[in-house]
Amino acid sequence: MSERDSSSPVDTDWWRGAVIYQIYPRSYQDTDGDGTGDLKGITERLPHIASLGVDAIWVSPFFKSPMRDFGYDVSDYEDVDPMFGTIGDFKEMVDNAHALGLKVMIDQVLSHSSSEHPWFIESRSSRTNDKADWYVWADAKPDGSPPNNWLSIFGGSAWQWETGRRQYYLHNFLASQPDFNLHNPEVQDALLSSVRFWLDLGVDGFRLDTINFYFHDQQLRDNPPLVPELRNASIAPDVNPYNFQDHLYDKNQPDNLEFLRRLRALLETYPGSAAVGEVGDAQRGLQIVSDYTSGGDKVHMCYSFDLLSATPPTVGHLGKVVSDFETTVTDGWACWAFSNHDVRRHATRWSETFGDTPRHLKLLAGVLLTLRGSVCIYQGEELGLPEAELSFEDLRDPYGIQFWPTFKGRDGCRTPMVWSADDKSGGFSSGKPWLPVPGEHLALAVDRQEADPDSVLSHYRNFIRFRKQHLPLVKGSVELDHQNDKVFCFRRRHGNETIICAFNMSDETQTIDLADEEVSTLRGSGFSGTSAGKTITIPPIDAYFGLVG
Missing domain, CATH: 2.60.40.1180 (Golgi alpha-mannosidase II)
Known part of the structure; x- marks a missing residue:
């Protein structure tokens, strides 16, 4: 099958104003007792998601992976990691979601792979193999140091020495996440083939990880320093020297526009499919959103970090974000979010300025769900979950381990979903959860809030229903x-x-x-x-x- 066949009309505009519910599979529902969530668990809990009235789910990576970065290091783009289940489990999840009226979007990590991917294993083996230039390789400087000053978001140089080739390879994230060389058309073809694979399995769209990292400057020019007053911790924590550079050359390259057009052309052959891109840039995020979503020939929508940052949602800040977006993005489309799997939950992140009572959280939900654009809600957000405070011994995130204790990483927003207040694991697993379930989360469990018409959960359900009744709030x-x-x-x-x-x-x-x-x-x-x-x-x-x- 090369295109989606359907005798019924397809709403190709469903994504515009959609409410998308993000699922972090490791932490949603475990069905086999190993302490890690799985695809069968998502299927089991789909009725809860449908009860919210959302339009789609976004499932974070479940592909085969060594899990150095918990699935964002893919070793096989066309298979499910055994810890999450099988392709059959995935298809069952898609079918059940569709039966409940939910679209299915999945993460696509196209900027880099795992170092254990067969493509990289071949690429690193010599300078003359068939995939020798599928990744970004460069010679050392005469003194043996890396080719330029580019830094990894996870700390240190973005270059790793490979003894076999006696060259450096680029990694914008972990050293075990080598960056693809998308200047090579064969790489683009291979990645687009993996996109087609999941479209043929019935997915309705994609969340594109680090969409502005796809291309690098082929001249490998040094990034200039960023003046201290412009350093912004919304992309990386303020303890990370990544913020000291103006990232002109390691990402945000104009070459990306043509690749995004190729991607959009593929999506157009599957009517109703859509893509949302993650734009990671503190200085020029909105301009990139405009570039990537304008004209109707690239991605459908993007999100930047304007509302995922530590900056509290004061009237002034919200007004500036909306004004800047309307001025800069014009015919493009945003996808707004307050929380996701990479940032501290907003119930905690903004509590010192705005408060964290149910009343405050309901008001913030109202703001998010009425901005012009689509919306992403992160699992547990509908319960008002705060950030979990974990000990160093409980950390699993390499980012937090690297910068502890000033920056504690992303584990605090990734703890398991809480379904049952009277179960120490929150109804998430019959085994030991991969991350601890905080005691304070149990009181906010789904079964506790279900019975309370004034709960944060009830508010999300009611307000999303209200929103759908009034088309101006959607489109x-x-x-x-x-x-x-x-x-x-x-x-x-x-x-x-x-x-x-x-x-x-x-x-x-x-x-x-x-x-x-x-x-x-x-x-x-x-x-x-x-x-x-x-x-x-x-x-x-x-x-x-x-x-x-």
């Missing part, structure tokens, strides 16, 4: 309105319908006076703001949604 344009330092306010427009969305970020009741308009309150959002004529009143840490006219 409409956005316009900032009535901004001050207390209320984040904007309008969403679609067709002849305009909705005002106003979020009171303060601890005091706020009012908004509309000079020439009247609004009628929209019910069912779960928020308490009201309107009377031309005046909107919003209680503390609350929101208002109203129809104009």
